[in-house]
Amino acid sequence: MPLISIKNYIDGQLLDPASGNYLENVNPAIGQVYSQVPNSQLDDIDAAVQSAEKAFPKWAGMAASQRAEILRRLADLIDQNRERLVTAESDDNGKPMRLARAVDIPRVSANIRFYAGLSEGFASESHAMPDGINYTLRQPLGVVGVISPWNLPLYLLSWKIAPALAIGNCVVAKPSEVTPMTAYLFSELCIEAGMPPGVLNVVHGGGATTGDAMLTHPGIKAISFTGGTETGEHIARTVAPQFKKFSLELGGKNPNVVFADCDYERTLATSLQAAFANQGQICLCGSRILVQKSLHERFVNDFVSRAKAMKVGDPHEPDSDLGAVVSQPHQQKILQCIETAQQEGGELHCGGSAITVEGRCADGFFIQPTVFTGLSNESQTNQQEIFGPVVTIQSFEDEDQAIALANGTRYGLSSSIWTSDISRGHRMAARINTGVVWINTWMVRDLRTPFGGMKSSGTGREGGQESLRFFTEPKNVFVKY
Ligand code: NDP
Numbered sequence: 001m002p003l004i005s006i007k008n009y010i011d012g013q014l015l016d017p018a019s020g021n022y023l024e025n026v027n028p029a030i031g032q033v034y035s036q037v038p039n040s041q042l043d044d045i046d047a048a049v050q051s052a053e054k055a056f057p058k059w060a061g062m063a064a065s066q067r068a069e070i071l072r073r074l075a076d077l078i079d080q081n082r083e084r085l086v087t088a089e090s091d092d093n094g095k096p097m098r099l100a101r102a103v104d105i106p107r108v109s110a111n112i113r114f115y116a117g118l119s120e121g122f123a124s125e126s127h128a129m130p131d132g133i134n135y136t137l138r139q140p141l142g143v144v145g146v147i148s149p150w151n152l153p154l155y156l157l158s159w160k161i162a163p164a165l166a167i168g169n170c171v172v173a174k175p176s177e178v179t180p181m182t183a184y185l186f187s188e189l190c191i192e193a194g195m196p197p198g199v200l201n202v203v204h205g206g207g208a209t210t211g212d213a214m215l216t217h218p219g220i221k222a223i224s225f226t227g228g229t230e231t232g233e234h235i236a237r238t239v240a241p242q243f244k245k246f247s248l249e250l251g252g253k254n255p256n257v258v259f260a261d262c263d264y265e266r267t268l269a270t271s272l273q274a275a276f277a278n279q280g281q282i283c284l285c286g287s288r289i290l291v292q293k294s295l296h297e298r299f300v301n302d303f304v305s306r307a308k309a310m311k312v313g314d315p316h317e318p319d320s321d322l323g324a325v326v327s328q329p330h331q332q333k334i335l336q337c338i339e340t341a342q343q344e345g346g347e348l349h350c351g352g353s354a355i356t357v358e359g360r361c362a363d364g365f366f367i368q369p370t371v372f373t374g375l376s377n378e379s380q381t382n383q384q385e386i387f388g389p390v391v392t393i394q395s396f397e398d399e400d401q402a403i404a405l406a407n408g409t410r411y412g413l414s415s416s417i418w419t420s421d422i423s424r425g426h427r428m429a430a431r432i433n434t435g436v437v438w439i440n441t442w443m444v445r446d447l448r449t450p451f452g453g454m455k456s457s458g459t460g461r462e463g464g465q466e467s468l469r470f471f472t473e474p475k476n477v478f479v480k481y
Contacts, residue, residue, distance in 0.1 A: 004035035006180050008044055008204055009187030011051035012197025018043035023177055023206065028094035029315050029324040031363030037180045040205035042213040045172065048201035049219035052143040052170035055198030060140045060168035067166060068116035074193040075109040075116070081189060082106075085154065085182055090315045092181040093153060094324030094365070095278050097316055108158040108186075114447045115467070119166035122468055132480040138472035140168035141245065145220040147211055147235075149227040150176035150326050151281040151387075157183055160224045163467035165200060172201045172220060174211055176227075178327055180204045207231065215239055222246065224470065226283075229385070229411075229456045236459075247460035247470050249283070249452055251385040252413030255406035256286030256442070257396075257428065260295040262418035263440065268299070272306050274416060274442040276369050279325050280389040284414045284436070284443055288382055289393045290405050296395040300373060303393065304349040307369040314361045324364045325388055331365040334388035338370060341381040341390070346372035351389065377408045385411065399428065407433045412454030416442045435461070 006025070007014035017038035025035040038044070059067065078085065082105050089100040126135040146160040157175055164171050175183035187202050203210055214220055215238045222245035225235050232248040239246050256271050274286035291299045315323035325331050331354060338352055351370030356362060370390040375381050382392055396402045406415060414436040417428045425439040435453045438444060445451070452461040460470060 001034075003033065004181075006035055006037045006184040006204060007187075008038050008040060008048075009184075009190065009200070009202040010044065010048045011201070012191065012195070014187060014191075017041070017205070018047070025092070025177075025180060026327060027091050028327055029091070029361050029364040031328070031365060034091070035181060037177055038204040040203045040210045040213075044203050044205070045210065045213040045217055048172045048203050049143055049217055051198035052172055052201055053219055055196055056140075056142055056170045059165075059170055059196060059199050062168075064120045064122065064166070064168075067168065068120050070193060070195055071112050071116040071162065071166060074189060074195065075112040077189040077193055078105065078109040078112070078186075081185070085185060088181045088185055089153060089179075090323070092179045093150060094315055094326055096320045096323045098318055098320070099278060099323075104152055104155045107155045110447070111155070111158045111162045115162035115166040118464065119163070119468065122167065122465075124474070132478055134476055134478050137475045137477060138469065139475060141221040141471060141473055142169065143219050144169045144171055144222045144224065144471060145214040145217075146171055146173040147207075147214065147223065147225045147227065148173070148175055150178040151278060151283070153179040154182035154186060156226050157186070159462065160226070160467075161200060164224070164471045167468050167471050169471050170199050170201075172203060172214060174203055174205065174214060177204065177206050177210075212238075216242075218242075220244065222471070224462075225249065232458065245470065247452075247462065248458040249460075249462060250413075250456060250458040251387070251411060252283045252285075252453060252457050253288055253383065253385050253409045253411040254284060254286050254414045254416075254434070255432075256289045256416045257402050257406055257418065258289065258291040258295065258299060259402075259417075259419040259421070259424065260292040261420045262295075263420060266440070267418040268302055268306065270416075270442050271418075272303065272310075275391040276307070276310060276322055276389050277443075279322050279367070280391070281326060281387050282443075286416055286442060287386065287391050288405075288409075289391055290396050290402055291393060292402075293395045293397055296393070300349065300371075300393055304371050307371055308350045310369050312355050312366050312368055313357055314359065322366075322369065322389060324361070324366050326365075328365050330388070331367060334367055334386060334390060337381065337384070337386045337388070338390060341372050341375060341379075341392075344375055344379045344381055346379070346381060346392070347374040348372055377405050383409055399424065403428065403431050410456040413457035414438070414453075
């Protein structure tokens with residue numbers, strides 16, 4: 001089969017990279033190159049920024065409702081093309097189609113509709129004084145840069161693009177080179193939806209080349225980034241001296257805290273999902289499970305037997321619980337982390353190795369759900385984000401010890417607390433250092449609420465008004481009577 005050739009979307013057109021150079025794109029479930037992605041350079045970023053700058057005055061000058069109308073047309077097209085996008089996301093990333101159909105793609109149109117509506121109702125403040133009035137204008141920044149990761153490719157890209165566009169910015173976006181396909185299909189749908197040329201530009205390529213060219217481009221006024229903590233550090237170091245605005249959504253090592261008085265069945269089922277959904281490649285995955293001592297043994301036994309029963313298989317099969325991990329290098333990284341856990345003295349209860357899936361996926365990159373106990377919170381395994389289907393279970397005596405363990409990493413993205421004592425739930429939520437806390441659930445998102453991490457999990461918040469404020473510059477005007 002000829003390779004699908006992904007194009008950049010610049011100035012309303014689907015274009016080859018200026019250099020003519022492409023990178024290979026692999027389907028991780030079958031282990032084969034199936035498309036090629038532009039290896040864009042500064043020239044391409046430059047063209048994208050110029051077209052965005054040209055489009056900005058008219059786009060920013062439209063009524064919010066006019067922009068919202070175009071965005072809603074795009075959301076409708078996402079829904080109409082759902083199955084095509086589901087298949088593309090699964091083939092590009094390795095995730096089960098079932099997951100892409102239930103979570104990834106519906107969330108793309110939801111993100112777009114949500115911000116279309118929210119921007120129509122966007123308001124700014126006024127502060128009255130005896131002799132005059134202040135009012136605050138919140139104006140779009142101009143051309144903004146969006147850089148997104150491979151784990152929830154179009155979901156996370158649209159989560160940034162939607163607020164930026166809805167409030168009047170023009171965007172240059174770089175999806176991960178590892179999973180570029182749905183962003184390409186999205187570009188086609190933007191054209192079909194009648195998005196004016198230059199309002200959104202999608203430039204594909206590697207982080208160190210295309211991504212870096214965005215960070216240093218003087219025409220890009222802000223960077224909204226989701227990805228790993230090390231990349232986040234590099235971005236902060238590069239853009240801060242240029243006084244660009246930035247928002248960083250980074251890694252996590254999220255505690256899933258189980259008290260003995262929890263609703264056991266619900267806790268067990270959801271903890272399993274929190275551990276292994278998307279092959280453990282969600283920043284919010286509950287990868288450190290902390291269980292109160294009196295429940296620990298029973299929980300470990302039941303959790304392990306259910307983990308063993310999970311089906312790792314062809315992402316196209318409706319009964320596959322886990323698909324492939326995103327790439328061979330990532331598979332190797334996860335296997336290396338498993339080896340480290342064993343060297344650190346961890347007791348392996350299940351998984352621990354790559355697995356071969358028969359049939360069309362025989363050359364794919366699969367890993368069994370893996371569970372360790374017996375590792376201290378200070379171990380490398382409990383301190384570093386693995387971002388794969390690997391979890392540890394530790395035990396604790398009481399609330400104080402649970403808090404010490406939960407807060408005892410550099411990360412602070414999300415946490416879950418399982419208890420039937422609601423006062424304890426509130427007490428724990430107040431003491432835990434994560435930007436998002438769930439009590440008796442996991443990964444429930446209300447798009448109006450602030451989302452983001454503390455400590456090395458990032459700076460800034462997304463969601464609701466937070467994103468609209470990030471993508472605008474406040475300007476106070478005082479009028480004297
Ligand atoms: P990376 O940090 O490797 O990459 C993220 C994006 O940054 C990619 O588009 C990448 O490009 C790009 N990039 C890499 N290097 C540079 C650079 N020097 N300059 C500019 N851009 C660059 O993360 P992953 O894609 O591996 O994603 C996994 C990480 O994302 C995990 O740590 C996970 O926790 C985190 N994440 C955080 C979320 C949150 O909301 N807090 C949500 C989802 C994931 P390319 O891939 O093309 O190299």
